Structure formats: C-alpha cells, structure tokens
Amino acid sequence: MIQDNLYLSIQTRYVTLAYMSAINFKIEKRTAGGAGRAGILSTPHGTIRTPAFAPVGTKANVKGILPSALEALGAEVVLANTYHLYLQPGEKIVKDAGGLGKFMGWKGPTMTDSGGFQVFSLGAAFGKTISKFTKEDSPPEESVAVYDEGVASQHGQLAVIDDEGVSFTSHLDGSLHRFTPERSVEIQHSLGADIFFAFDECTSPTEPYAYQREAMERTHRWAERSLKAHRQNIDAVGKQALFGIVQGGRHEDLRKESAREIVRLGFDGVGIGGSFSKEDMRGALSAAMSELPEELPRHFLGIGEPSDILEGIASGMDLFDCVAATRLGRHGSIYTKHGLLHLKNEKYRNDFSALDSGTVISGTESFTRAYVSHLLRSGEMLGAVIASMHNVGFILRLFADARQAILDGRFEDYRADFIRTYTHG
C-alpha cells in the first residue's frame, strides 16, 4: 500500500508537470484478492466517490428527474451527450449559459460523451436490432427499420465513417453535419464538463475481426488527435479531463492492444467502450483491465444492468453510466431487489405494497405499485417520473452499498447476496 501510494504520487507529479490534469484520483481500498477498488475522484465541481454511477442526461437533463431530486437520490455526477447538444440547442448556448452544469442547474461534476456512440447507433446499428447489447439469436438482417425514410441517407443510415471523421445526417431535420476528433473536442470544450471523452468508433459485434482491428486503430488515431486538440487549449486542460476509449470488440488481443495504446497516449482516464453480446463482455473487459495502470480512473461506458455493474466493479471499474434506469422506468419497469418488474402488468393494479419494500428511495417512499401502475396506464407523466426516480435511486443505492462493502472488505459477499436475491427472487 505504501508502495502504491508512492507510485501514485510519483505518477501524479509526472502528470502534473506534463499537463496539470483537471482531476485527481485516489484509491482508498481494494477488494480482497480482487481487482475492485473504492476511490475518490476529485473534479473542479466536486468529488465523486467511486465506484460511482452517472445517470445519463443526454440532452442536458436526466429524463424526468429534477437535479434537486437527483442529488437527493445520491447522484454525484451526470453525463450528457455532445452529438445531441451540438444539434440542439447548439454548444454555444451551453457555453454562454456558463457550461453544462450551470445550464442544466446541476452543481456537481459533469461528463460528456463524445458523440462516438452515435457513430455506431446512427451508423452500423441504424435501423437494426443491434444496440449496446446484442443478442446472439437475433441476427441484424431480420431487424425492423423504424426510421423515417425521408430522413435516412442513401446508405440506409444516418452516419458514415471515413478515416478523417464522420458525416452525420441529423435525426432531427435531416441536415448534414460532420464530426472529427478535433471538432468533438472543440464542442466538448464549449460544453465544459469536468470529464469528457475522446471521439471513438464503437463497432457492432457482428463485424469481422479485420474490421474490429481497423476500427480500433482508427479510434487510436482519433484518440491521439483528440489529445492534441485538447492540449492546445491550455484553459480547458486546467478545467477539464479527457478520457480515451478502449475498443477492440470482443477480441481479447485487440482489447489488450487498445488498452496499452490508450494508456500510452496519456489520457486522464480510460473509458471501456463497445457493443457486446452478453457472453463477450466479461472477457473483453478483463483483457482490457489487465493492461491498465491502477492509478487511472476507468469508466465503463453504457453499463448497465445490476449484474453487469457488479461484474464491472469486481473487475476494477470506477465509473459507469447507463440509460437503462430512466428508460426502463419511463417505459413502466422498475428494479426491485428481487429483479425487474413490469408495473403495467395486471397483477399490480391492486398491489398496494411499496415499489420495492425495504428499499428506501428518496422522494418515492409514499407511492404504491398500484398508484404508479395507474399513472403509467393512464399515461400520466408522473408515473414515468416516479418510476425513473425509483430506478435511478435503486442503482445509486446499489453503488453506495457496493462501495461500502468494498470499504468493509466484504464486497464479494455483498455481490453474491445481491445476485442471489435479484435473480432468484
């Protein structure tokens, strides 16, 4: 431990001399015999106790949840999206408002994703069943297109990649736009989040190895260009930290290679990206982790569901973000310690029990399943609000409990207990 701290301080000094990182990360405790850790991440807008969950607020709002409620639920950081804010209202508005946090009324730390994921979701995954996670048994060619033909480009997608960057067709009005790594950095400087990500290419798991390598190498070149663009803005360097993103699909050799390269480039932190099939996540993750230095904070992009979160924490991930909590809630499903539950189902119409008995979630204590079921059925937005709050609160509680378990030296027990109850409730 003493050696670790010494190593850390040397690293910190080195980084300080070189770039004056806007953030500082300190590991407090590690899981016994495992890779997991609890730490403190200091940012210009406050500290984040890790492992931590960043509720996703794509368009500078966490759907259905006021910042004050978010704070009460225990959130310490939120993540917004470059692509969406660039299109609407435009990054200048956000900058003029005083930055993302001020604009949205959130006092704590913020993050922005680079728009890289949209290269995927509006590109390779466009109109297909592929998403952040892909099921092996649903081949993409059987997918149903749900997009507006008039908006789609002749490629059948809204984003087309070349080595220099990506051309986008706006999903809002069909207008043509272009992102490059430099442009993404420039926009994210305007958005002003404490932590932001390098522009990357997220690939579909259905792509062959050769393409996974090609995309990974492109992501690396983009990473280097992103860093260069960032460092040219001295003002931003002191206020914002830049995370590079590890890609490489499901291939462990690519994941290792990518992790080494992203680390070599000298980012303030590392994001693990990608679209997975359930089976591939663990292998890809552990391969990448094996190449990462302890002292860099690690963000597991787009994860996740409770079991995946615990898997990530056990593997040594520090930060997570995911739309599932809000989306599931908005669509009528809630997390409980016994698993996911569809509140719109008939059996909850007269279920006057708590949303998840025994789990106290700030602001939702007085609502019953029957009440929220009624609100959801009748299309009242309060139903979506309560369910979203509940889910975000549930996930934040999971993180808080997991963190405490790490500090208490009983993380694996906690994880096993949670999973047992959650999947066999």
Next chain:
RNA sequence: GCGUCGGUGGCGGAGUGGUCAAUCGCAACAGGCUGUAAACCUGUCGGACAUAGUCCUACGGAGGUUCGAAUCCUCCCCGACGCA
C-alpha cells in the same frame, strides 16, 4: 304516425355480393429496452383443438333471394334527425 340516415368484434370506426373472423385506431394482455433517433418498439387480441391448419359461432332480430350475404329484398326491434 310519415320520411331520411343508421345499427359491425370491449370502445371508436372501415368494409357495401365471393379473395371477410372482417383494414385501422384505442383499450386490454404480454414481451423488449445497457456511452437515449426510445413518455418508445414488438407480439397477441371471437371460440375450440398445443402451432400450421381445421372446425364452430359471428357484422341488431327473424325470414328470403343467390352456387355464395356483414354486403341485396321483406318484416320486426332500437337510435339520431326532419315533418306532422
């Protein structure tokens, strides 16, 4: 009382001689959702047989015309409107 227009599956509402167990919307029932093109999407939705498919019962009621009727004719019941 006379006249006109109507009565279709839980609701709204298409269909106006065969390709109709009947387009579509809503509701209902279930499923999906992991760096948000998502307050969204998908499936089922008369009954029976596990499915394909087959059979049964159905378009206010009863008759009739026809090879064949939700669709045409007659009478009856009900509704809206108009005239007395």
